[in-house]
Amino acid sequence: MTDMSQLLRAEGLRVAFPGRNGAPAARAVDGVDLAIRRGEIVALVGESGCGKTTLARSLLGLVRPTAGRVLFDGAPLDYSSRALKAYRKRVQLVLQDPSGSLNPRHTVYDAVAEGLRIHGYGGNERAAVAEALSRAGLRPPERFFLRYPHELSGGQRQRVVIAGALVLEPELLVADEPVASLDASVRGEILALLLRLRTELGLSALVVTHDLGLAWNIADRVAVMYLGRIVETGEVEQVLTxxxxxxxxxxxxxxxxxxxxxxxxxxxxxxxxxxxxxxxxxxxxxxxxxxxxxxxxxxxxxxxxxxxxxxxxxxxxxxxxxxxxxxxxxxxxx
Incomplete structure (x- = not known):
């Protein structure tokens, strides 16, 4: 894998949390090398508590590593407030529980427009929100503008969360268990949406999951994590067969x-x-x-x-x- 093909890379990444009352530090991420190419979907797989979410948060700049470094587009991640704000426009998070991700007092329009307002978007906000909702599969988008989260199905709420990420036109999505809270009938629709977004927009994605079946259906490569470290990685067909x-x-x-x-x-x-x-x-x-x-x-x-x-x-x-x-x-x- 050449450096030019890599969008995001972790090198020797470590995240430790201090123990209480002199106890040893918890090594949540304990030496991880991981790369995501442009236009590639990588599945990060492992049991609950293995460090997947901490690794994802450190790649997003939400947790500063104890050692090692994160590189995006070839440059080390800058942890100043201004640089992180610019970085998070290019790298967006999609959380597991859409009900917890959406403010119940905000309409769908306000939920999707929030990122634009935070980043001082100077264009046509209504058109940008409509396009993001449409890309996320909520059509016609105007029909959803004034709805509240409780008026939507679980799949529709997850599509609103994805639209809120897409509205900033990111290059990489970090999706933490994106379908874990959804019915089986809706899971396939959301996975198909992520694949379509990769095809149409050239998006890269890191999909964090405990489900190897999901990894088989969506990923190009898989990284299996155990106790803070990736223990096996490779092309998804190679690793899973x-x-x-x-x-x-x-x-x-x-x-x-x-x-x-x-x-x-x-x-x-x-x-x-x-x-x-x-x-x-x-x-x-x-x-x-x-x-x-x-x-x-x-x-x-x-x-x-x-x-x-x-x-x-x-x-x-x-x-x-x-x-x-x-x-x-x-x-x-x-």
């Missing part, structure tokens, strides 16, 4: 169409203030528990040696000693 990390395999095994029995992971993810030594997944890893890692000669490394950070450019796309040992043992392709 031939997963290499045991954690990715476990997430995929619970999908309804997955072959075989679901892989049940023992326990909860460890406390991010007490990350285990070695591979951070080893305390829950079914490959280690079954003896497969021992047979591959990597069990000690799993417990004691950090497998590293998968590179944003595709180098070492999996953080797993067992996966590396299997790759090394595989016969070369003819």
């Amino acid at each position: 031939a997963p290499r990390h045991p954690y990715t395999r476990a997430l995929l095994s619970v999908l309804p169409e997955a072959p075989g029995d679901p892989v049940v992971l023992g326990g909860e993810p460890p406390d991010p203030s007490r990350i285990p030594p070695g591979c951070r997944f080893h305390v829950r890893c079914p490959v280690l528990a079954s003896g497969e890692a021992e047979r591959a000669g990597v069990a000690r490394a799993c417990r004691s040696r950090d497998p590293g950070i998968p590179g944003a450019g595709g180098e070492a796309p999996v953080a797993c000693h067992w996966a590396h040992a299997r790759a090394d043992a595989a016969p070369p392709a003819s």
Whole structure:
């Protein structure tokens, strides 16, 4: 991946929150390399509490990293108030719960126009709001101007939230669980809308989700996150049809169409203030528990040696000693 093709990039990103009463800091994001190309949709996948939302907030400039850096359009993110205001016009957030995102006292028109007013838009506000609503699939837009959120369906509310992001003509959308609160019948419509916006406007998107099925339907690439770090990344077909990390395999095994029995992971993810030594997944890893890692000669490394950070450019796309040992043992392709 060339630098010119990248719109957003995180390099060695870390976000730690101080512990109380002298407790260790919680390492919510603990060394992440991630890149999003222009016109690309990347899915960030993992369990609740793995650091996905904190990573997304740090990419938006809402949380300042403890270490590492965020680059947008090749330039490091500037955290001054003026620079962040300009940045957030180019990078917009779409939240999970449209009911919580919309002020119940504001009409649809005011909700969509709010961003224009914050950024001092000097053009035709009514035309810009109408175009954004239309692009979001609310047509004719004028029919929705004076409606309030409680008068809309869940799918319509999510479209209003998307219109509020589109009205500023951003280059990148960060969508945090954009369909998690919607009925199954509406989910496909919103996903199709995001794909259409990428095609029509050249938008890039980071879609944060716990659902690998959603990633399959919408993403070009997927990054699987566990305990503050991306453990596997690659093209979506590659990762989801031939997963290499045991954690990715476990997430995929619970999908309804997955072959075989679901892989049940023992326990909860460890406390991010007490990350285990070695591979951070080893305390829950079914490959280690079954003896497969021992047979591959990597069990000690799993417990004691950090497998590293998968590179944003595709180098070492999996953080797993067992996966590396299997790759090394595989016969070369003819």
